[in-house]
Amino acid sequence: MVILGSVGTAVGAFSGLFGMGGGVVIIPPLIFLLSYGEREAAGTSLAALAIVASAAAAVHALYGNVDLAMGLLLGVPGVAGVTLGAMLQQRVSQRTLAGALGLWFIATAAMLVI
């Protein structure tokens, strides 16, 4: 529970600092501290992000920072992508997922430095 609380706080802090959802903050502690498999970490991370992103988007909408048409233009293909991605995830090994996640993390680190 302490770890989960710390992860939740870190996700909020990350969102507050960089304006992103924070999936990259949720996944490592789930895998390395709570011994989640890659699939479970991804599923649980998405469920947590659904809460975080909904709350943050609602606050942004109150301030008039949400363009609904643009959101749909990005969100509808995103829904198709996430359905396909979740389906594909069941067909690859956990090792492949770990490798892909690792590369994603390294790319995010490089983006932060640049």
Next chain:
Amino acid sequence: MDPLEMLLVVAFGVTGGLAAGALGIGGGTLFIPAMVFVLDQSLLKAEGTALAAIAVVCVVGAWRQDGYGNVRLFDALAIGLLSPLGVVVGAGVANRVPERTLELGLAALFAYFGIRLVRRALPPPAAARSSTPRARPRPRRRRGRTSFAGAHPARAGIVDRRTHRLTARDDSPVRGPSQGT
């Protein structure tokens, strides 16, 4: 918006969604640049709109993943509901630590986790594989004779003449044909 821009946004949406569904990241890393660089939105509006898109994508993604049995709902709720506390902490940190220092610190942390995950994906090294104990080869049995220890009392222990019980040389009972199983 011209058709090329629209196509680019759709491509960013699908790619972000794919990454979200397969890896469990939100997709903001792709959605926000799409809003800023392709749709020419201000950063604030891009963040708000991208977050709305991420929320929809994550709700659908979590629902699909739950169908596959990959969601621990209690843990997700604990993380999600405690995150507002972190927003306050994050805002406090942002006012005290230079942004570049934060970026570099986080980059180092992400690089570390990235390397650990890549190593997890690699097969174990040959040395580790060879160090695993192998089954010892069984001694070859001679034909026409059993190798049962109790078959030759002199080797296994001593037979008591009165009780006909077989005992080991250190006086502990020995399992043999005279005792049954």
